[in-house]
Amino acid sequence: MSGRLVPGLVSITFRQFGVAEVLDLMTRAGLRAVEWGGDAHVPAGDIEAARRTAELSAAAGIEVAAYGSYYRAGDDDPEAFEPVLRTAVALGAPRIRIWAGTVGSAEAGPAVRERVAADLRRIAGLAAGHGVGIAVEHHPNTLTDTLETALELYAAAGHPGVRPYWQPRVGQDVTSCLAEVTALLPSLVTAHVFTWAADGERLALADGAELWEPTLATLAGADEHGAGAGDGARYALLEFVRGDDPAAFLDDAATLHGWLAALPPESVRG
Secondary structure (H helix, E strand, O other), X not given: OEOEEEEEEEHHHHOOOOHHHHHHHHHHHOOOEEEEEOOOOOOOOOHHHHHHHHHHHHHOOOEEEEEEEEEEOOOOOHHHHHXXXXXXXXXXXXXXXXXXXXXXXXXXXXXXXXXXXXXXXXXXXXXXXXXXXXXXXXXXXXXXXXXXXXXXXXXXHOOOOEEEEEOOOOXXXXXXXXHHHHHHXXXXXXXXXXXXXXXXXXXXXXXXXXXXXXXXXXXXXXXXXXXOOOOOEEEEEEOOOHHHOHHHHHHHHHHHHHHHHOXXXXXXXX
């Protein structure tokens, strides 16, 4: 049985706006899930802000898909995770996004890799005690900057609460992207959706149709076992719109809806 693909937004796309404004934009765009960022909208340790954001999200009919923290496993003070976890719980987030250290895989020796894996295992255990999972962002200059080192990290961490997030790297070709997405399933729970040129220029999402149409179909058609969302759902969250412009965002949301409309109806939650 395939899971459902839920369209949404990474809130740090609009750091310049408050929570209510972000929710209003999402409602106008017809998006149903949000990853709230810890560097702008819901700061780690601000429990009142987390509760208030949870209430506003629920009132708008928008699901909290994750808490987007900037905790770096293996490098941050271990005690820094505690306020992150408390905030995620108050927000009602089912998972916390983190980063896999501060060193790219080409520079990371065995000691660095073990330190990141050990901390990832530790925080996953702490979070699991509150019914919260850990999502590791695939990002340059971390241990998830290649598929191989990401898979090695997950194996070394050895915790079922750890899931991958995926996004394309700048200049990455479509064949490589699809190979990564396929290899990360069924654990892959979320993709950050955007289109960049090879030089890092932000483009209209529609310019990335060659990548995103097959990628979304792969995510929507994957077996739900291991999705980690509790109901078989996976998430396609918009990020990085041109010029941080709400109008560009609404265009990209319309593009995303169009792509999802082409998928089997049972695989999308609108």
